[in-house]
Amino acid sequence: MTPDSIRRRTDPDHLDIVTGRPAAAAAVVGFDVAVFAALRYAPEYLRLLGNGPLFIGLFGSLAALIGLVYPAFDAGLDRLGSLAGPVLAGLASFGLVCWLLVPQVGAGRPTTLVFVGLLLVGLWPAFDLGIGLDAVVPRHVAERVPHALRHDRASRYAAILLGLPAVVWVLVEVSPARAAIQVVLGLAAGLGLTTAVFLAVRDDSTIGVLSSPSGEPSTARRRRLRGALAAFRSLPRASRQLALGETLVALAVGMVSVFLVITVTSVLRIDIVLLGFRFRPDAFFGLCLLAETLVALVAPRPLDHLADRLGRERVATALLLVAALFPVALVAAPANPAVVAALFAAFGLYHAGLPLGRRAVESTLDADDVDRYRLLRATVRVPTALVGGVVYAASPTLAFGLATVVGAVGVREFLVGATWPVEST
Missing domain, CATH: 1.20.1250 (Growth Hormone; Chain: A;)
Known part of the structure; x- marks a missing residue:
């Protein structure tokens, strides 16, 4: 199953x-x-x-x-x-x-x-x-x-x-x-x-066991994971840099994602009264999640139209830049509810544009390389939260600043890959 x-x-x-x-x-x-x-x-x-x-x-x-x-x-x-x-x-x-x-x-x-x-x-x-x-x-x-x-x-x-x-x-x-x-x-x-x-x-009498569209057993999947890094190195330079850039931004986001709620509650400590109700920092974080999710819901179609007009790589690069700048912008933001909510709304653009960015990368890869890339991307992201925790223990500002540096390097790599001459595979 x-x-x-x-x-x-x-x-x-x-x-x-x-x-x-x-x-x-x-x-x-x-x-x-x-x-x-x-x-x-x-x-x-x-x-x-x-x-x-x-x-x-x-x-x-x-x-x-x-x-x-x-x-x-x-x-x-x-x-x-x-x-x-x-x-x-x-x-x-x-x-x-x-x-x-x-x-x-x-x-x-x-x-x-x-x-x-x-x-x-x-x-x-x-x-x-x-x-x-x-x-x-x-x-x-x-x-x-x-x-x-x-x-x-x-x-x-x-x-x-x-x-x-x-x-x-x-x-x-x-x-x-x-x-x-x-x-x-x-x-x-x-x-x-x-x-x-x-x-x-x-009643499940009409439901049978359905197979995966690919029909690939988990053992084959694990074998591809072991060979993913070698396959990544063999990619054409443009494809490799697009994939590296998108992955680095994902790593930057992974470094701080688990600490977003803590930053709002213990660093910014935003406590507001809205419509007669008091929102403690933990409740205010819920409002930030609502702003982020609302943008992620309504933005994908407009982003697709914008990509058709300006080019998919340009729009994807801009969205990656938003994600890269988000950590340092959040930790350095004033304790102003409107500013912080707006930052989370902007971060929602990154989530809305994830399919766009991944299509920009995966359109340059063949089917096998796409699967390997997805596995490699998910694998290298595993330790990022722990790395973020080590640095966050020293300084939240340092941790979020480091995440932005990693993300900025990723944006640069993605931009270079997007403008590199196409190579035949």
């Missing part, structure tokens, strides 16, 4: 959305958003429990490793058959419970329970089980969605925009911040168990 087959087990058709099973689809979408929120707030939760940047960086690197390794062992899920979805939802929920128990078991100290929880929670996003907004919206309504909002990631971003305000509301209403995050984790765990029940009781 592949990630694609598991995902299809929870698609709108199999859940009979219009014909009587909207609750199951809503539960899956809700749990997807809940896991997203839990992972984004986990670094702040660990900080509030007394853990330092090094431990948090290790947490981020393990999360990246999980995303890389778990899909390679998808064949092992064949034994679960139709129970794959319920079992994984239940295990992810138990992982969230593990995080809830950390203060009692670990007394604020680093504990293996944190990593056990991460290993379990990581099952859900690693196999991409979330089904998106289209699962809870009837097809005739979905067809009315503006064409500008129809793209590959639109349903996920829309689901986050719908679900994240509930998380922010909990963070506003519950004090202190540690208790608020624990409530979010508890609600997410409960939603995950509900999702597991809904998926377990639905």
Whole structure:
């Protein structure tokens, strides 16, 4: 069973959305958003429990490793058959419970329970089980969605925009911040168990085990990973520099991603009153995520049109530059809510343009090289959060500044590759 087959087990058709099973689809979408929120707030939760940047960086690197390794062992899920979805939802929920128990078991100290929880929670996003907004919206309504909002990631971003305000509301209403995050984790765990029940009781008589489009076994995938670096070195110079540039920017983002919430809550410490409600720094970070996600939702189509007019490489270079400058701009920003929210909105442009940048790189590669590049890119990103944690422990400004330097080098490499004469392969 592949990630694609598991995902299809929870698609709108199999859940009979219009014909009587909207609750199951809503539960899956809700749990997807809940896991997203839990992972984004986990670094702040660990900080509030007394853990330092090094431990948090290790947490981020393990999360990246999980995303890389778990899909390679998808064949092992064949034994679960139709129970794959319920079992994984239940295990992810138990992982969230593990995080809830950390203060009692670990007394604020680093504990293996944190990593056990991460290993379990990581099952859900690693196999991409979330089904998106289209699962809870009837097809005739979905067809009315503006064409500008129809793209590959639109349903996920829309689901986050719908679900994240509930998380922010909990963070506003519950004090202190540690208790608020624990409530979010508890609600997410409960939603995950509900999702597991809904998926377990639905009728799967018409659902078979679907194979991967590529049909590639995980052992072959691991063999290609071992040969990816050699293949990268053999690429034409222009292709190699495009790939290197895009990867370096991804590494820069990986160095700081796990520390964004901590920077907002403990460095900038933005505390605002909006519409009569007090938003602590942790709640304000939720507003920043909403701004980032909103831009990521609405920007892809305009960026594609801009790329058609100005050239794909030019637009991709500009978006990589935005991502490279974001870390130093954030850590050096004044504690002004509008400025910080605008920076996160600008960062959303990078996420909106990720497919554009990757197409610019992958259009210069053959099919085998594309697969090798994706594996290599994901692999080299694994240690970046740990590296960021080591530097962040010395100085947040130094860590975010170093990330910008790495990103700037990546932008330069990408720009050189985009302007280098085309070589025949």
